[in-house]
Amino acid sequence: MALSEDSQIVITIPAWVDETVQSFGPLVDDESRARLVVRLARMNSERGGGPFGAAVFLGDELVAAGVNRVLETQLSIAHAEVIALMRAQQVLARTGLPTTGPYTLVTSTDPCCQCFGALIWSDVERLVCAAHTEDAEAAGFDEGPKPSDWVQILEGRGVAVTRSVLREDARRVLEDYRLRGGRIY
């Protein structure tokens, strides 16, 4: 029997994501954080990716950002929220940053059924969303079989949920993607 070697799953995040993060100043409120993830969503869409962005914060400090990488990586799981969470968890595992405030996921659209489930195990304490599930669906995306009371379920598990922050800006990113004939997957 041939001996195997350790193998790896590798997901690349292009440099422009962190360059965009650096180009923003301090992100001290939900609106400025939402502005960043909506910008990431638009930039990803303009580069041929899915129109979704997300970022993880500890208090006012950005830990990691992500964009949808499904089309480029062919990994169906590579939603913006999952990318941001995995990056943040790798940063925190490496640096052991002290918690300086609530562990927060900010996302350009309400989470889909998969990201809702991933949130449950992520230790995230706050979720901030811009566009609504209906906005994604109006642009042709399927958000999947997420419980209709998903906000209450998250709140019941200790995740405070704030929605509709810059909703209109985020909705326009989704709508523009649809108008350009962006691929729905």
Next chain:
Amino acid sequence: MALSEDSQIVITIPAWVDETVQSFGPLVDDESRARLVVRLARMNSERGGGPFGAAVFLGDELVAAGVNRVLETQLSIAHAEVIALMRAQQVLARTGLPTTGPYTLVTSTDPCCQCFGALIWSDVERLVCAAHTEDAEAAGFDEGPKPSDWVQILEGRGVAVTRSVLREDARRVLEDYRLRGGRIY
């Protein structure tokens, strides 16, 4: 502004996983496939990981196997099903293997809420499970807010579900983990 470089998320799968796969012969029925993933679950548990294994098949051909890597990687998303699916999608993206039969995920325990959601976007056509949700819960694991009619929802989306294949063997792996005082996360 400092220029950023592309960054990466890297998840390592230890060599013993694929060595174990190679040590099994052809896996031509659900029972032999379930035997593999239950073995992977037990081996992972004995090495300090979570007691869960999974594998993806195209027809009779194994595409990729996975084990739970949450504790080692500190990635809350790194469940066995997600690892196996990401590995399989990377293999298929690279090799463009023709589909020679149903695209099947075999898992040592019913999927949790996150893996249920991930399945929705994975293009998997068949799901085969060994231990039940209740078996994982009896061992102290939380399967999360998965819809009670999750099997019907998957079937309605074109995923055929077969449960209880080698359930007792798989249940024992979970129970042994609990008896050894394995970490619940």
